[in-house]
Amino acid sequence: MKKICTTELLGTRQMKKLKNVRREEVVRFLSKMLEIGQKNEVADLSVEVLTVANNGTCRMIMSARCSGEDNQAEKCRALVSESFDLAAKLALFNVFGPLKRIGIWYLRKKIDDVPKRYDELFEKVLVEHEEKAKREGPTMEKKDLMDILLEVYHDENAEIRITRKQMKNFFLDLFIGGTSTTADAILWILAELVNNPAAYKKLREEIDSVVGTERLVDEADIPNLPYFQACVKEAMRLNPPAPLFDRKCRENCKLAGYDIPKGTTMIMNTYAIMRDPEIWDSPNDFIPERFLTEQDSAKEQNLQVYVPFGGGRRMCPGINMTSSVINCSVTAMVQCFDWKVVGGDGPDGSEG
Numbered sequence: 001m002k003k004i005c006t007t008e009l010l011g012t013r014q015m016k017k018l019k020n021v022r023r024e025e026v027v028r029f030l031s032k033m034l035e036i037g038q039k040n041e042v043a044d045l046s047v048e049v050l051t052v053a054n055n056g057t058c059r060m061i062m063s064a065r066c067s068g069e070d071n072q073a074e075k076c077r078a079l080v081s082e083s084f085d086l087a088a089k090l091a092l093f094n095v096f097g098p099l100k101r102i103g104i105w106y107l108r109k110k111i112d113d114v115p116k117r118y119d120e121l122f123e124k125v126l127v128e129h130e131e132k133a134k135r136e137g138p139t140m141e142k143k144d145l146m147d148i149l150l151e152v153y154h155d156e157n158a159e160i161r162i163t164r165k166q167m168k169n170f171f172l173d174l175f176i177g178g179t180s181t182t183a184d185a186i187l188w189i190l191a192e193l194v195n196n197p198a199a200y201k202k203l204r205e206e207i208d209s210v211v212g213t214e215r216l217v218d219e220a221d222i223p224n225l226p227y228f229q230a231c232v233k234e235a236m237r238l239n240p241p242a243p244l245f246d247r248k249c250r251e252n253c254k255l256a257g258y259d260i261p262k263g264t265t266m267i268m269n270t271y272a273i274m275r276d277p278e279i280w281d282s283p284n285d286f287i288p289e290r291f292l293t294e295q296d297s298a299k300e301q302n303l304q305v306y307v308p309f310g311g312g313r314r315m316c317p318g319i320n321m322t323s324s325v326i327n328c329s330v331t332a333m334v335q336c337f338d339w340k341v342v343g344g345d346g347p348d349g350s351e352g
């Protein structure tokens with residue numbers, strides 16, 4: 001699945017094909033913000049950004065119908081947040097050892113219900129896609145990742161065969177891995193920029209000088225916006241959306257002088273790694289410039305220290321997809337609006 005994922009589904013070629021979908025969602029978001037601004041109302045960015053990230057990702061994964069009447073994006077979002085909530089509660093019960101069993105009993109209805117609803121939703125969407133493929137035949141234009149994966153699923157000669165259950169689980173992984181992480185990243189990037197007005201100004205100037213003020217930033221402009229790329233990297237260094245992930249040791253091994261027995265689960269704390277004062281100068285400060293300098297002592301020492309997407313074989317395969325959503329939405333947000341926090345502390349201690 002990982003191989004299909006990186007080669008067929010989430011590579012740059014596919015992401016280029018889905019550019020219009022992202023652009024539509026960003027334009028929808030901008031119109032809404034404009035409307036809110038004109039009425040002098042306050043936007044709840046946590047909701048709006050989740051919508052743009054979720055709709056963009058959802059539509060790329062499984063169809064344009066997500067924003068239509070039968071709002072499947074909305075249903076997926078509700079299910080993703082319910083499952084996060086459930087996982088958090090189970091993890092909490094887990095910490096208390098014997099309480100785990102009480103937790104499972106207490107949450108039993110939800111434990112049965114959430115996967116069942118996922119299954120029903122994905123089955124429905126899969127069947128719709130299959131019917132469309134039958135109607136339109138082999139020349140059908142593949143509009144989303146589900147169209148592509150279904151072709152692999154139905155191809156009896158495909159190098160890798162997958163079951164329907166695997167396919168559904170896989171889409172579930174994409175939703176869980178791809179939606180709130182992308183929304184969190186966008187929110188944190190914007191939060192760091194709003195709290196660092198000098199960086200915001202510098203970024204706006206970069207965009208204005210490279211793109212001008214007559215059109216929106218295009219994804220093709222991104223390589224010419226080094227300061228923007230550095231701001232994204234720096235915000236993700238300080239606020240990794242997936243701060244912890246795990247690995248299970250398949251063999252006894254020695255790590256930093258410790259003997260780790262086979263079967264041990266190791267937790268990687270990327271938040272701590274990316275704020276380690278032994279690695280980073282002024283580790284808690286937002287300094288995008290650090291990613292613009294040539295010198296990179298971590299590379300020289302062969303250290304993996306910039307790890308918001310993990311590393312090695314299980315590294316996140318969604319980098320292209322998330323970057324494409326982050327790039328078009330954050331540049332548009334910076335280009336089109338002056339943001340300020342309402343009712344909170346301003347960056348210099350003033351009222352927002």
Ligand code: HEM
Nearest residue numbers: 174177178181182185241242309310311314315316318322
């Ligand atoms: C800012 C956004 C994202 C962040 C910070 C992020 C971060 C991560 C991290 C830390 C891991 C674990 C890596 C490891 O174990 O070494 C991971 C795995 C994964 N991510 Fe992402 N991710 C993001 C977006 C996405 C997107 C958009 C998708 C797909 C739609 C996605 C799909 C996955 C999948 C399927 C895995 C499991 C990979 C495996 O087990 O081999 N992620 N992600």
